[in-house]
Amino acid sequence: MSKKWISTTLASAALVLASSTALANPYEKYKDTTIVVSWPALSHFAKAETLIEEFTEETGIEVEVDALQYLKLRDRQILEMSKREGEYDVVSWVVMWKGEYVSKGLLTPLSQFFTNGALVDPQYDIDDIADAYLQNGGIVGGKKGYMPGKSGAMYGVPFGAETSIMAYRKDIFEEQGITPPATYDELRAAMAKLKEAGIPALTSRGKTGHQVTAGWLLHLAPLGGKIFDDEWNPVFNNAAGVEAAQVMREIAQTGPNGIASFGFGEAAAAFLGGDAAMYIDTLKIAAMARDPKLSKVDGKVGYALHPTGTRCGSETGGFAMGIPANSLNKEAAFLFVQYMTSKAGDKRMVELGGDPIRMSTYKHFQSEFDEYPVILDQLPCADADWRPLIPEWNELNIDVLGQALTQVITTDEPIQPIMDAAAEKARAIMEREGYYAWANYRK
Amino acid sequence: MAATDRTEVPARDYRVVTPYLFIAPAVLVMFAGLAFPVLQSLYLSFYDWKIGTPLKSAEYVGLDNYIRLISDPDVRESLWVTIRFGLWTISIEMFLGIALALLLEKPIRGASVFRTIFILPLMVSPVVVGLIWRYLFDARVGWVNYYLGTWFGIEPQVWLGDAELAFFAIVLTDIWQWTPFIFIIVIAGLQALPSEVLEASHVDGANWWQQIFLVKLPMISSILVIALLMRLIDVFRALEVMYIMTGGGPGRATELMSLHIYNRAFDAQLLGYASAIAVLLIAIVFVISISILLIGNPMKDKSDV
Amino acid sequence: MSNQLHSPWRVMAHYVCLCLLAIACLMPIWVMISTSFKDDIVIFDGKPIWFFFVPTMDNYEYIVGRGKFDRYLVNSVIVAVVSTFLTLLLGGLCAYALARAEFKGRRFVANATLLVRMVPPAVLAVPAFAMVIFLNVNNDLLVLIFFYTALNLPFAIWLLFGFYKQIPVELEEAAIVDGASPLQVFFRVLLPLMKSGYAVAGIFTFRIAWNEFILALLLTGRNTRTLPVAASGFLTDTGVEWGRIMAMGTLIVIPPLLFTFFAARQIIAGMTAGAVKG
Numbered sequence A: 001m002s003k004k005w006i007s008t009t010l011a012s013a014a015l016v017l018a019s020s021t022a023l024a025n026p027y028e029k030y031k032d033t034t035i036v037v038s039w040p041a042l043s044h045f046a047k048a049e050t051l052i053e054e055f056t057e058e059t060g061i062e063v064e065v066d067a068l069q070y071l072k073l074r075d076r077q078i079l080e081m082s083k084r085e086g087e088y089d090v091v092s093w094v095v096m097w098k099g100e101y102v103s104k105g106l107l108t109p110l111s112q113f114f115t116n117g118a119l120v121d122p123q124y125d126i127d128d129i130a131d132a133y134l135q136n137g138g139i140v141g142g143k144k145g146y147m148p149g150k151s152g153a154m155y156g157v158p159f160g161a162e163t164s165i166m167a168y169r170k171d172i173f174e175e176q177g178i179t180p181p182a183t184y185d186e187l188r189a190a191m192a193k194l195k196e197a198g199i200p201a202l203t204s205r206g207k208t209g210h211q212v213t214a215g216w217l218l219h220l221a222p223l224g225g226k227i228f229d230d231e232w233n234p235v236f237n238n239a240a241g242v243e244a245a246q247v248m249r250e251i252a253q254t255g256p257n258g259i260a261s262f263g264f265g266e267a268a269a270a271f272l273g274g275d276a277a278m279y280i281d282t283l284k285i286a287a288m289a290r291d292p293k294l295s296k297v298d299g300k301v302g303y304a305l306h307p308t309g310t311r312c313g314s315e316t317g318g319f320a321m322g323i324p325a326n327s328l329n330k331e332a333a334f335l336f337v338q339y340m341t342s343k344a345g346d347k348r349m350v351e352l353g354g355d356p357i358r359m360s361t362y363k364h365f366q367s368e369f370d371e372y373p374v375i376l377d378q379l380p381c382a383d384a385d386w387r388p389l390i391p392e393w394n395e396l397n398i399d400v401l402g403q404a405l406t407q408v409i410t411t412d413e414p415i416q417p418i419m420d421a422a423a424e425k426a427r428a429i430m431e432r433e434g435y436y437a438w439a440n441y442r443k
Numbered sequence B: 001m002a003a004t005d006r007t008e009v010p011a012r013d014y015r016v017v018t019p020y021l022f023i024a025p026a027v028l029v030m031f032a033g034l035a036f037p038v039l040q041s042l043y044l045s046f047y048d049w050k051i052g053t054p055l056k057s058a059e060y061v062g063l064d065n066y067i068r069l070i071s072d073p074d075v076r077e078s079l080w081v082t083i084r085f086g087l088w089t090i091s092i093e094m095f096l097g098i099a100l101a102l103l104l105e106k107p108i109r110g111a112s113v114f115r116t117i118f119i120l121p122l123m124v125s126p127v128v129v130g131l132i133w134r135y136l137f138d139a140r141v142g143w144v145n146y147y148l149g150t151w152f153g154i155e156p157q158v159w160l161g162d163a164e165l166a167f168f169a170i171v172l173t174d175i176w177q178w179t180p181f182i183f184i185i186v187i188a189g190l191q192a193l194p195s196e197v198l199e200a201s202h203v204d205g206a207n208w209w210q211q212i213f214l215v216k217l218p219m220i221s222s223i224l225v226i227a228l229l230m231r232l233i234d235v236f237r238a239l240e241v242m243y244i245m246t247g248g249g250p251g252r253a254t255e256l257m258s259l260h261i262y263n264r265a266f267d268a269q270l271l272g273y274a275s276a277i278a279v280l281l282i283a284i285v286f287v288i289s290i291s292i293l294l295i296g297n298p299m300k301d302k303s304d305v
Numbered sequence C: 001m002s003n004q005l006h007s008p009w010r011v012m013a014h015y016v017c018l019c020l021l022a023i024a025c026l027m028p029i030w031v032m033i034s035t036s037f038k039d040d041i042v043i044f045d046g047k048p049i050w051f052f053f054v055p056t057m058d059n060y061e062y063i064v065g066r067g068k069f070d071r072y073l074v075n076s077v078i079v080a081v082v083s084t085f086l087t088l089l090l091g092g093l094c095a096y097a098l099a100r101a102e103f104k105g106r107r108f109v110a111n112a113t114l115l116v117r118m119v120p121p122a123v124l125a126v127p128a129f130a131m132v133i134f135l136n137v138n139n140d141l142l143v144l145i146f147f148y149t150a151l152n153l154p155f156a157i158w159l160l161f162g163f164y165k166q167i168p169v170e171l172e173e174a175a176i177v178d179g180a181s182p183l184q185v186f187f188r189v190l191l192p193l194m195k196s197g198y199a200v201a202g203i204f205t206f207r208i209a210w211n212e213f214i215l216a217l218l219l220t221g222r223n224t225r226t227l228p229v230a231a232s233g234f235l236t237d238t239g240v241e242w243g244r245i246m247a248m249g250t251l252i253v254i255p256p257l258l259f260t261f262f263a264a265r266q267i268i269a270g271m272t273a274g275a276v277k278g
Helices: A002-021 A043-059 A070-082 A095-103 A131-138 A170-176 A184-196 A210-220 A239-254 A264-272 A284-290 A330-341 A343-352 A359-364 A371-381 A393-410 A415-432 A437-442 B011-044 B064-070 B073-103 B111-123 B126-136 B143-152 B163-191 B195-203 B208-219 B221-237 B240-245 B257-266 B271-295 B298-304 C008-036 C040-044 C058-065 C069-100 C106-116 C121-135 C140-165 C169-177 C182-193 C195-211 C214-219 C227-232 C242-277
Strands: A034-040 A062-068 A090-094 A156-169 A278-282 A301-304 A316-322
Touching (some): A034 A316, A034 A330, A043 A284, A070 A095, A070 C121, A095 A393, A131 A316, A156 A371, A170 A184, A210 A239, A210 A278, A239 A393, A278 A284, A316 A330, A330 A343, A359 A371, B011 C106, B011 C121, B073 B221, B126 C008, B126 C242, B163 B240, B163 C008, B163 C242, B195 B208, B208 B221, B257 B271, B271 C121, C008 C242, C069 C106, C069 C195, C069 C227, C121 C140, C121 C214, C140 C214, C227 C242
Parallel strands (some): A034 A062
Antiparallel strands (some): A156 A301
C-alpha cells in the first residue's frame, strides 16, 4: 500500500517537474484531467463522439459524455449547476435556456478564457463562426437581454446550431408536377395538392408544449409575426400570428398521421421514413437523410430555402456549449469547447456526419453537399431574434403557447379567441415578472 | 446492535421507555421523509422560488399562489381530468373485478396458477407498463392500430396525440393493471365469508342473484369501500404511466394532478406555485384517507380484538 | 355449494373464463418480452408477430454492452436492497412496539402512520429537490434510500403490526421471565415467528423501491441512475428504440416476476391485508 503510494507520488512529482520545465504543448498541463460533458442524445452529438476520442488521444484530457433526451437536459443541468460542486464541466443548452442560465448566475463568462494567452488558440478565428449562430446561442445581454449589443457578453459557443431550410422529395414533386414552393401561398397550395393526391404533405412537430410551439414559430416570423413588440406587449395574436396558427392547422390536416404527437424525432422520422413529402425545420435533416441507419430516402431529397411570407426569415436555434460556474476543470473544459469548434474540428464534424457552424466550412464543402449552397443563401435570413430568449420564455413556450397551439391543431375551434386567451396569459406572466414596471413608472 | 446496552433497563421501566426507543427511528424517518416535505410544500407555497436560484433568494408572495390557483383553468382542468379518470377506471375496475370474482369464486384445480398470473400486471413497474402500452398504442408501429385495421378496417389512429383517444388509452392501461387487484381482494373477501350464512340463505330458497345482491355483496361491503377508496387515492398519486405514455398531453388531456404538479414544477419551473397545487392535492388525499380510517382503521380494530 | 361444481359445462366455462383473463394479463407482458428479441426491421415493419420470428440478442447486447448498464443495475440493487433492509428493521421495531406496548401517543403514532402513507410521491418531488440543494448532498443514492425507506415504512408497519398481533403474548412473557432483554425477545423469540410477515413486507418494499421512477429521475445523476430512469432514456429524440426499451423493460421486470412466481401467496396476503383483514 505505502510502497504504491510512494511510487505514484514520485511519478507525479516527476511529471510536475517535466511539465514545468518544458511546456511541450498547451494541453500538457491538463493531461489526465477528466471533464464531464452534458449534451443531448441527438444525431449530431452522437457523431461527435468520434471527434471526442480524437481529442482525448491528442490532448490526454479524458472526456465523459452524459447524453440525455434534449428536453430533459435542463432539469438535470440546473440541478447540477445549483449545487456547490456539480458533475458537469461542459453543458450544451438549447438556445432558449441561455437567458435563464445566465440570469441565475450558473455559467462562466467565456471572456476569462479568451483573454488567456496560454489557452486561446491564435488560429481560432471566432469571426468565422456564423453570426446568427453565435449571437443566438452564445451571447447574453444587449438591448432585449438576449441579443448582442454593448451590454452583451459571450457565454457559449454554438455547437449543433442550426437554421431552418426546406427539404422535399424530388421524386414525389416530379411525379405530382409540383415545383418547390418559394412562398407561403405556394406552400399551402402544394400541401392541398399533395393531400388530394393522397400523399401526406408536410411533416411538423406538434406534441404539446415546446414542440408544437417550435413548429408554429417556424411560420410566425416569415409571415411577419412576432411574440412581443418592443415594449414586451404580446402581439402573437395579431393577424400574422393567427395566420401562422392557421398554417399549423392546415399542416396537421394535410400532413402525416400523428403530427399532434410528434416531437422533433418523430417529425423527422416521418420524412426520413418516406411518410411525408416535405420537411421545414432544422438543416440537421440533411445529414440525417444521408445516414442509412435513419433514412430510407437518401438520394431522393432536394433542398430549398425556407418559404417566405411577408419577409424572409428562418429559424435560429439548436445548441451552444458553455462552462458551468461551478465546474472544477474550467480550463480543460474551455480547451475542449475550443477544440470541438475550431476550424479543423468543424470540418471533421462534417466528415463524421454532423453539422458545421463556420462559414469557412460551409464554403469548403459547398460543392459536396446539396444543402450547403442553400444554407449559405439561407443564413443571411436567419433571424437571431427568432423567439424571445428571456428566462420567462420557458413558461410561455410550454405552458401558454404549447397549450394554445395544441388546441389549434387538434380542434376546429376558431383560432383568434384561442390566441387571444394565450396572449392574456402571456401578459399576466410578464406583468408578474415586472416587465411593465418601467412603462407604468414613466406614465 | 449498538443500542443493546442502552435498552437494558430494569424490567419495571420496560413498558415506559422502551416503546419509544422502538418507534423512534421509524417515526423520525417518516417525519423527515414524509411529514416534513408536506410542511415544506406548505411553506414553499407562499414563495416564488425559481429553480436554480438559492432558496434564500426566493421572494415571499403571501397568498398570491393560492389566489392564482383558485382562478387557474389549467388546475381546474387537471383536477377534472383526474376525477374523470378516477370515475372511469374505478367504476370499470370495480365492475369487472367484482363480476369476475363472483363468477370464479368457486375453488377449482389450478386456482393458484391463475392467481399467480393475475397478480403479474400489478408487479410490473409503472414505467415499464407505460412503455409497453405506449408501444401498443404507437401510431406507426403499434399493434392496436394494426389489429383495428386488419380486423375492422379502421384507419390508423393517433392514439396518444388525440385528446379523447389518449384519455381512453390511459384508462385502458389502468384497467389492465388494476382490475386484478380488485378481483383478488374481492375473491379473498368472498372466500372468507362464513359458509353457514351462505348455506342458510341457500336453504331459505335464495336464488343465485338474490344470494349475490342480498347476502354476499352486503357482507363484503366494507371491503369494497376500502378497495374503492384505496384506488381513489392511487388515482391522485398516479403519474408514472402517463408521464411515459403521453407526458400529460395532448394539451392537458391526460395530465392527472400528480403529473400536473410535476410538470408545473419542473417544466414550467414554478416551484412555489407547484407547491400550492401540491397542498391542494394533499388536502384532497387526506380527506379520502381520513374516510378510510373512519371506515376501518386496521390498527384500531386489531388492538381492540 | 357443491352441486354446481359437478356440471362439467360449468367447470369448462369456468376454465375458459380464467384462461381468457390470464391471456389478457399476460399479453402485454409477452409483447414486451418477444419484442425485446426482435430486430428493428421486424419491429418497424408494423405487423405484429407473436411467436415466429428469428430471435436476436442484439438489443440486450446493446444495452448491457454500452453505457453504464452495470452501474445502473448496481445502483438499483443497492437502493432497493438497502431501503428494504432499513424499512424492515425500523418498521419491524415500530410495529412491534405498537402491537405490544401501551404507551402515551401510541394511538397518535398509529393514525399518523396511516395518514402519511397516502402522501403522493409527486408532492415529495419539490421538497426533495430543495433538500438536495439546500443540504448540498452529494450522494444521490443515499437520498433515494432515505426517501424510499420513508415511503415504505407506513405500509410495512401496518402489515407487520397485523402479523405481530397474531403471535401469542405468552411466548414473550416466558422469555422475559427467563431474563431476556426486550431486544433479545425481539430478535430471538419473535423474529423467527415473523418470517412470513417479513417476507411479505419485504417483497412489497422491494417492489416499490425497485420500480420507483419519478424521484429517481429527478435526483439521480449520470452515475447514480437506477434502471427505470435508464430505461426512460431510450425514448430519445432521434426515434424511439423499441427493441432496446423492451429489453430494458424485460430486465427490470425480472425480479418482480421472480417474486410473483415464488411468493404469489405472500403477495396476495399482503395485498388483501389492508382491505380484507381490516
